[in-house]
Amino acid sequence: MADLAVPLPAGTGSIGLEASGPRGPKPRHVFSRRNIFLYGTLIVVALYYLLPLYVMVVTSLKGMPEIRLGNIFSPPLEITFEPWVKAWSSACTGLNCDGLSRGFWNSVRITVPSVVLSIAIASVNGYALANWRFKGADTFFVILIVGAFIPYQVMIYPIVIILREIGLYGSLSGLVIVHSIFGMPILTLLFRNYFTSMPEELFRAARVDGAGFWGIYFRIMLPMSLPIFVVAIILQVTGIWNDFLFGVVYTRPDTYPMTVQLNNIVNSVQGVKEYNVNMAATILTGLVPLVVYFVSGKLFVRGIAAGAVKG
Amino acid sequence: MSKSERPNQLFRNLNAKVASIPMVLTALVIFVGGSAWTVLYSFTNSKLLPRLNFVGLDQYYRLWSTPRWLVSIENLLVYGVLSLVFSLVIGFILAALLDQKIRFEDTFRTIFLYPFALSFIVTGLVWQWLLNPEFGIQGVVRGLGWESFSFDPLYNSDIVIYGILIAALWQGTGLIMCLMLAGLRGIDEDIWKAARVDGIPTLKTYLFIIIPMMRPVFITALVIIAAGIVKVYDLVVAQTSGGPGIASEVPAKYVYDYMFFAQNLGQGFAASTMMLLSVVVVIVPWAYLEFGGKKRG
Numbered sequence: 001m002a003d004l005a006v007p008l009p010a011g012t013g014s015i016g017l018e019a020s021g022p023r024g025p026k027p028r029h030v031f032s033r034r035n036i037f038l039y040g041t042l043i044v045v046a047l048y049y050l051l052p053l054y055v056m057v058v059t060s061l062k063g064m065p066e067i068r069l070g071n072i073f074s075p076p077l078e079i080t081f082e083p084w085v086k087a088w089s090s091a092c093t094g095l096n097c098d099g100l101s102r103g104f105w106n107s108v109r110i111t112v113p114s115v116v117l118s119i120a121i122a123s124v125n126g127y128a129l130a131n132w133r134f135k136g137a138d139t140f141f142v143i144l145i146v147g148a149f150i151p152y153q154v155m156i157y158p159i160v161i162i163l164r165e166i167g168l169y170g171s172l173s174g175l176v177i178v179h180s181i182f183g184m185p186i187l188t189l190l191f192r193n194y195f196t197s198m199p200e201e202l203f204r205a206a207r208v209d210g211a212g213f214w215g216i217y218f219r220i221m222l223p224m225s226l227p228i229f230v231v232a233i234i235l236q237v238t239g240i241w242n243d244f245l246f247g248v249v250y251t252r253p254d255t256y257p258m259t260v261q262l263n264n265i266v267n268s269v270q271g272v273k274e275y276n277v278n279m280a281a282t283i284l285t286g287l288v289p290l291v292v293y294f295v296s297g298k299l300f301v302r303g304i305a306a307g308a309v310k311g
Numbered sequence: 312m313s314k315s316e317r318p319n320q321l322f323r324n325l326n327a328k329v330a331s332i333p334m335v336l337t338a339l340v341i342f343v344g345g346s347a348w349t350v351l352y353s354f355t356n357s358k359l360l361p362r363l364n365f366v367g368l369d370q371y372y373r374l375w376s377t378p379r380w381l382v383s384i385e386n387l388l389v390y391g392v393l394s395l396v397f398s399l400v401i402g403f404i405l406a407a408l409l410d411q412k413i414r415f416e417d418t419f420r421t422i423f424l425y426p427f428a429l430s431f432i433v434t435g436l437v438w439q440w441l442l443n444p445e446f447g448i449q450g451v452v453r454g455l456g457w458e459s460f461s462f463d464p465l466y467n468s469d470i471v472i473y474g475i476l477i478a479a480l481w482q483g484t485g486l487i488m489c490l491m492l493a494g495l496r497g498i499d500e501d502i503w504k505a506a507r508v509d510g511i512p513t514l515k516t517y518l519f520i521i522i523p524m525m526r527p528v529f530i531t532a533l534v535i536i537a538a539g540i541v542k543v544y545d546l547v548v549a550q551t552s553g554g555p556g557i558a559s560e561v562p563a564k565y566v567y568d569y570m571f572f573a574q575n576l577g578q579g580f581a582a583s584t585m586m587l588l589s590v591v592v593v594i595v596p597w598a599y600l601e602f603g604g605k606k607r608g
Contacts, residue, residue, distance in 0.1 A: 038408060038411055038413060039413070041408060042408055042409075042413070042419050045405065045423070046419055046422045046423070048481075049422050049423055049425070049426065049481065049485075050422060051441075052426075052437045052438065052441060052481065053425075053437075055437070055440065055441060056437055056440075059440065067446065068446075071446075071450070071451045071454055072440070072441070072443075072446055072447055072448075072450075072451060073451060121333045121334075124330045125330065125331055125333065125334045127330075128327040128330045128331050129331075132324055132326070132327030133327075134323070134324040134327055134328055134331075137327075137331060140331070140334055140335050140338045140339070141334070141338075143338040143339070143342060143343060144334060144337065144338045144342065146342075146594075147337075147338060147341075147342030147343075149538055149590055149594055150342060150346055150587060150590065151541050151542055151563070151583065151586040151587060151590060152542065153562075153563055153566040153567070153582075153583040153586055154345065154346050154349050154350075154583045154584070154586065154587045155341055155342070155345035155346060155349070156566075156567075156570070156583075157348075157349060157352075157361070157570055157576070157579070157580070158341070158344065158345035158348045158349060159341065159345065161361070162340075180333075181337050181341055184333070184334065184337050188334060212326065213326035213327060213330070214326065238428055241430070242429070242430030242431070242432075242433075243430075244430065244431065244432050244544075244545040244548070244549075245544055245545060245563075245567075248567075249567075249571070259430050259432045259433075259545075262432055262433070262436070263432050263436070263548065263549055266436050266439075266549075267548075267549070267552060275440060275443075275446070278436065278440070279437075279440060282433050282436045282437060285430070285432070285433055286428075286429045286430070286433040289428040289429060289430070290425065290428055290429065292428065293424075293425055293428035294421075294425075297421075300424075300428070301420075301424070301489055
């Protein structure tokens with residue numbers, strides 16, 4: 001590729017270029033053994049990763065008779081959107097037959113406030129830890145980070161009791177609080193590290209000009225750290241939307257988030273299994289995080305890397 | 312903030328303290344308090360409601376003589392060791408392949424990572440369908456003429472945990488690949504040049520130079536995978552519901568079922584305390600190596 005960039009003297013063909021001695025990197029053969037092995041492996045692995053998504057889509061577009069006869073990998077002979085309609089509006093969980101739409105809207109009503117609340121709390125926490133250290137602040141921060149490793153199962157029941165005491169057990173608000181609590185370690189770490197990396201002079205100048213805690217946060221820190229807010233939003237939207245454990249513990253059947261309802265629809269023992277409806281429901285549930293993933297691209301990677309790499 | 316006389320120690324930085332109340336409450340009440348509460352009540356015979364009626368280690372004796380718990384632990388060990396090894400190996404190989412200055416790198420990376428955006432419930436349900444013995448992979452291969460072909464991990468209690476492992480690896484290796492790729496990119500180009508000048512084969516360069524240099528990345532990946540292993544719950548619920556029988560039970564599911572279905576809180580608390588203990592066993596040596604080691608060196 002690179003030798004194309006070498007300006008050719010007028011009248012010299014490719015042979016002339018070779019004769020003038022090697023310049024630039026050695027040209028690679030497109031079909032070298034190395035390339036066949038490299039791309040071959042990558043393509044096979046990519047197919048393996050794509051296969052489940054393909055099967056999901058294909059199955060959801062078939063009718064039940066075709067599924068019983070055919071093979072899960074074959075494309076649908078007759079495309080039907082009926083399974084999608086049914087999954088959305090009339091699939092049954094127990095006695096309720098209003099489809100996944102209820103779970104979808106519950107999930108929206110859980111995710112939006114949880115994302116806003118958890119990020120609001122964590123960003124202010126991170127800001128206080130980075131710029132307004134007080135005695136003992138780091139101790140709490142260490143407890144918070146260590147706490148992120150405690151299995152949720154250990155803390156589930158005490159939270160049930162607390163929520164019951166304040167009358168929020170089983171409600172969407174209760175679940176929002178739970179998500180804000182468990183999102184706190186990772187988000188606080190994210191914001192603390194980001195604010196710490198900002199130039200100290202900025203903060204000092206603002207203080208000299210008489211700005212206080214909230215003034216600096218809202219006028220300087222917030223506008224300057226929009227990228228990290230986007231990363232946090234991506235992290236939280238996918239994390240909260242995909243949550244199952246907290247949903248199943250802290251909500252009731254009529255407030256179940258989408259993942260819990262999906263599991264109940266697909267794994268219900270009553271009735272005939274409708275695989276096409278199940279797969280349509282599965283795609284519908286996976287759609288929100290998938291869209292977030294494909295739209296956000298590199299930011300998603302940055303988010304999970306930030307979420308994953310401690311320190 | 313702008314009081315003229317020297318403010319009281321308690322009111323210094325008052326806004327920051329007020330703003331940190333959620334963090335302090337979470338750290339003290341939920342993380343420390345909640346864990347201590349659960350550990351304390353694991354020594355009681357609480358059934359439907361938590362009661363402070365201490366029975367010593369009874370719940371633990373009962374726990375370790377319950378077949379379902381033993382199966383859960385065995386599953387977790389098998390699943391844990393295999394997913395650790397395979398995630399690291401596959402993640403590293405994929406990252407190394409992507410690091411060969413290939414074309415369409417972004418496309419490949421996007422494909423390898425997208426399952427990570429999906430929930431364990433979605434992952435479990437898709438793989439439940441793919442591994443369906445009648446219509447799934449087994450059915451398709453049999454339909455091609457190989458009648459005796461058998462691949463039904465979800466219905467065979469001896470290998471069900473491998474069926475879950477396949478789904479888990481599909482979902483999670485992308486993340487490890489991303490971490491490894493970032494680690495590979497962080498290695499100085501000169502190292503490669505030096506190795507090439509010395510005539511060291513690529514494979515050897517990876518094994519004896521690059522991988523030892525990527526020790527921090529491997530440790531991070533290890534901690535992430537290990538933390539995920541102990542928490543594995545949704546995937547099993549979606550894929551097998553612990554079946555066939557109790558063959559694919561895991562500790563997290565044991566805890567949930569005893570707390571919220573069997574109404575045997577004491578057992579649930581004891582089991583969750585064992586989970587906490589297992590995390591401590593993993594985290595403490597790691598923290599010691601990471602932070603204790605630095606002080607010595």
